[in-house]
Amino acid sequence: MRVAIDAMGGDDAPLVNVDGAIDAVEKQEDLEVILVGIEPVVRKHLDSRKYKGSRISIHHAPDVVKMDDPPSLAVRRKKDSSMRKAFDLVREGKADAVVSAGNSGAMMGMSLFLLGRAEGVDRPAFAALMPSYSKPFLLLDAGANVDCSPDNIIQFALMGNAYSRLVVGVDRPRVSLLSIGEEQMKGNVLIKESTKILLELGMNFTGNVEPKDAYMGVSDVIVCDGFVGNIFLKTSEGLAEFVMRLLKREMGRSVAAKMGYLFMRSVLKNVKKETAYEEYGGAPLLGIKGAVVVCHGRSTSKAIMNAIMIASEFASKNVHKAISKDIKMLVDKKDDKESTVAAG
Amino acid sequence: MRVAIDAMGGDDAPLVNVDGAIDAVEKQEDLEVILVGIEPVVRKHLDSRKYKGSRISIHHAPDVVKMDDPPSLAVRRKKDSSMRKAFDLVREGKADAVVSAGNSGAMMGMSLFLLGRAEGVDRPAFAALMPSYSKPFLLLDAGANVDCSPDNIIQFALMGNAYSRLVVGVDRPRVSLLSIGEEQMKGNVLIKESTKILLELGMNFTGNVEPKDAYMGVSDVIVCDGFVGNIFLKTSEGLAEFVMRLLKREMGRSVAAKMGYLFMRSVLKNVKKETAYEEYGGAPLLGIKGAVVVCHGRSTSKAIMNAIMIASEFASKNVHKAISKDIKMLVDKKDDKESTVAAG
Numbered sequence: 309m310r311v312a313i314d315a316m317g318g319d320d321a322p323l324v325n326v327d328g329a330i331d332a333v334e335k336q337e338d339l340e341v342i343l344v345g346i347e348p349v350v351r352k353h354l355d356s357r358k359y360k361g362s363r364i365s366i367h368h369a370p371d372v373v374k375m376d377d378p379p380s381l382a383v384r385r386k387k388d389s390s391m392r393k394a395f396d397l398v399r400e401g402k403a404d405a406v407v408s409a410g411n412s413g414a415m416m417g418m419s420l421f422l423l424g425r426a427e428g429v430d431r432p433a434f435a436a437l438m439p440s441y442s443k444p445f446l447l448l449d450a451g452a453n454v455d456c457s458p459d460n461i462i463q464f465a466l467m468g469n470a471y472s473r474l475v476v477g478v479d480r481p482r483v484s485l486l487s488i489g490e491e492q493m494k495g496n497v498l499i500k501e502s503t504k505i506l507l508e509l510g511m512n513f514t515g516n517v518e519p520k521d522a523y524m525g526v527s528d529v530i531v532c533d534g535f536v537g538n539i540f541l542k543t544s545e546g547l548a549e550f551v552m553r554l555l556k557r558e559m560g561r562s563v564a565a566k567m568g569y570l571f572m573r574s575v576l577k578n579v580k581k582e583t584a585y586e587e588y589g590g591a592p593l594l595g596i597k598g599a600v601v602v603c604h605g606r607s608t609s610k611a612i613m614n615a616i617m618i619a620s621e622f623a624s625k626n627v628h629k630a631i632s633k634d635i636k637m638l639v640d641k642k643d644d645k646e647s648t649v650a651a652g
Numbered sequence: 653m654r655v656a657i658d659a660m661g662g663d664d665a666p667l668v669n670v671d672g673a674i675d676a677v678e679k680q681e682d683l684e685v686i687l688v689g690i691e692p693v694v695r696k697h698l699d700s701r702k703y704k705g706s707r708i709s710i711h712h713a714p715d716v717v718k719m720d721d722p723p724s725l726a727v728r729r730k731k732d733s734s735m736r737k738a739f740d741l742v743r744e745g746k747a748d749a750v751v752s753a754g755n756s757g758a759m760m761g762m763s764l765f766l767l768g769r770a771e772g773v774d775r776p777a778f779a780a781l782m783p784s785y786s787k788p789f790l791l792l793d794a795g796a797n798v799d800c801s802p803d804n805i806i807q808f809a810l811m812g813n814a815y816s817r818l819v820v821g822v823d824r825p826r827v828s829l830l831s832i833g834e835e836q837m838k839g840n841v842l843i844k845e846s847t848k849i850l851l852e853l854g855m856n857f858t859g860n861v862e863p864k865d866a867y868m869g870v871s872d873v874i875v876c877d878g879f880v881g882n883i884f885l886k887t888s889e890g891l892a893e894f895v896m897r898l899l900k901r902e903m904g905r906s907v908a909a910k911m912g913y914l915f916m917r918s919v920l921k922n923v924k925k926e927t928a929y930e931e932y933g934g935a936p937l938l939g940i941k942g943a944v945v946v947c948h949g950r951s952t953s954k955a956i957m958n959a960i961m962i963a964s965e966f967a968s969k970n971v972h973k974a975i976s977k978d979i980k981m982l983v984d985k986k987d988d989k990e991s992t993v994a995a996g
Contacts, residue, residue, distance in 0.1 A: 440894070441894060441897055454839065454840035454841075486883070488798070495798065495879075496798035496799045496877075497799050518890070519883065519886040519889070519890035520886060520889055520893055520894075521890075522890065523891060523894035535839075536879070536880060536883055538832040539830070539880055540887050542863040543863040543884050543887040544887055544891045545864055546863035546864030547863075547867060547888045547891050547892060547927075548891060549864055549867070550785060551923060554785070555923055558923060559919055562918070562919070564916075565915060565916050565918070565919040567912075567915045568912040568915025568916030568917075569912065569916060570912070571908045571912025572908075572909050572912030572913060573912075574906070574909070575899065575909040578898075583891075583894070583895060583898070
């Protein structure tokens with residue numbers, strides 16, 4: 309697989325992007341990476357890393373999409389940007405997937421405009437692979453669609469189910485709705501309406517989960533609207549940061565605590581690593597005719613490496629075709645039911 | 653002030669309820685507490701604590717509302733329950749406020765049915781006082797109303813503003829909406845519509861805040877619908893629990909980490925205490941004609957003590973009258989504007 313990465317996207321670009329690319333090709337043999345960005349800048353960093361192989365190439369793009377560019381402007385005007393050129397490579401059949409840690413709104417816009425929706429999909433969604441006490445779970449929509457209908461939620465469930473099965477490798481994913489109680493009656497209208505439809509789908513739908521059970525790992529795919537999904541992500545990040553700040557402040561107050569920290573450093577480091585979802589390798593954009601992975605702006609080289617490997621797997625499994633097939637089955641089933649009702 | 657506490661409500665009732673009551677009257681001189689519950693059970697615990705004062709009394713109630721009782725059933729059928737009898741005391745003018753760590757749906761139901769809404773209020777809301785890196789903030793609705801209109805959100809803002817000013821003691825509370833970005837365009841329809849109205853209100857409205865900034869303490873009153881508010885609360889709890897579990901697991905793996913823990917124990921304990929919002933003393937139910945405070949089911953005696961003292965302050969400040977006044981001003985303003993438009 310050939311992955312085009314926007315070498316200029318993200319807070320620490322192009323450094324971590326180049327490092328991540330090198331680490332990815334070293335870890336995975338059949339992988340090629342195309343670094344798309346301002347050639348001399350990217351070249352300089354690649355040379356400084358002394359990469360000698362042939363599986364990384366540079367594709368020049370003179371312009372850059374900024375973090376605060378309005379997505380519509382980025383799509384229409386920034387035709388020479390590294391992000392846009394990466395998409396062009398996929399369109400021209402020269403790459404199989406796109407990765408960027410840049411402006412996520414622009415990534416969504418370019419995905420829709422340049423690759424298009426997978427057949428039958430109404431709204432593509434960001435999926436985030438989240439850590440839990442047992443194994444990671446997929447959360448979607450993580451922030452692409454702030455207002456959703458039950459039909460959108462059902463499609464997110466189908467998309468997450470396909471991705472979990474094909475890319476994460478879960479045999480029969482447990483699919484759930486994120487809510488404020490396990491009981492159906494505790495959700496809002498969106499949850500209640502979506503539950504009714506999901507119960508009839510024949511999917512491995514396990515009902516509603518609360519945030520704390522999500523973190524215990526009771527489900528493989530957790531579905532919600534993009535506003536709630538993003539609140540979930542940002543509350544987790546916010547609380548983790550708050551706790552770390554309090555720890556630091558408290559530690560500054562006693563010598564014993566400082567000594568304790570020295571002993572516990574590796575433990576705290578491990579815990580921090582295990583809870584840092586942005587290290588897991590970015591969010592695949594599901595429901596697009598192609599493999600697109602959007603990384604956190606603060607991605608490290610490890611996050612970029614993971615994202616590139618995930619994008620490669622994502623592309624090789626033709627996830628969007630599986631999604632279109634599942635949606636078609638759902639539509640056919642609905643039509644059958646309606647014609648039965650009409651005939652009866 | 654006289655506070656009636658449901659002595660049978662909560663996971664550790666009546667133990668922590670009795671302890672909390674004793675601590676509260678010891679801390680606050682002008683306070684009387686009425687323990688409402690099964691008399692011999694409550695008496696036994698009160699006697700075992702050797703309380704000798706005259707400011708705690710017991711009011712017998714033979715029945716108990718269970719955690720899984722449907723609220724409507726609790727309201728209609730459990731007329732001899734400790735929760736119901738506590739409300740009756742307020743209705744009869746024998747108490748000024750009600751506190752319970754029991755079934756929160758039943759608390760809402762009894763508040764509506766027995767005390768009624770404050771004038772002008774459409775939907776009462778739970779407010780939770782949350783910890784932050786600087787000072788605590790009020791989050792509402794914390795879970796009473798899962799589907800809300802912009803008009804509900806505006807009323808929550810007015811109610812939170814009044815409570816923050818009168819009970820929390822913030823001079824001119826900064827009021828914000830919980831969203832997924834500071835920019836208005838990043839919110840959902842509910843946020844955008846509510847923002848338009850709030851900007852015209854002349855309140856100290858500071859726009860949208862993200863969860864991480866909420867935890868930094870950038871706002872005094874943070875408003876959202878009850879579904880999102882409850883997701884915020886439960887995600888915070890869930891992540892904190894997840895991190896503590898990971899810490900314990902990692903600590904079991906090395907002797908150095910265990911030693912570090914001994915040194916850091918007080919630090920971890922302090923951090924846990926500072927982030928435990930349930931210790932802050934429960935959630936006042938705003939928009940009810942009376943002072944009602946609902947505590948977490950897992951409340952400790954400290955949480956109960958705080959809740960009793962908060963309920964006393966809540967009752968003494970006649971918050972519901974201030975809320976009704978603010979809502980009336982808003983309605984009058986709207987009427988004026990509409991008649992101006994009609995005349996022009």
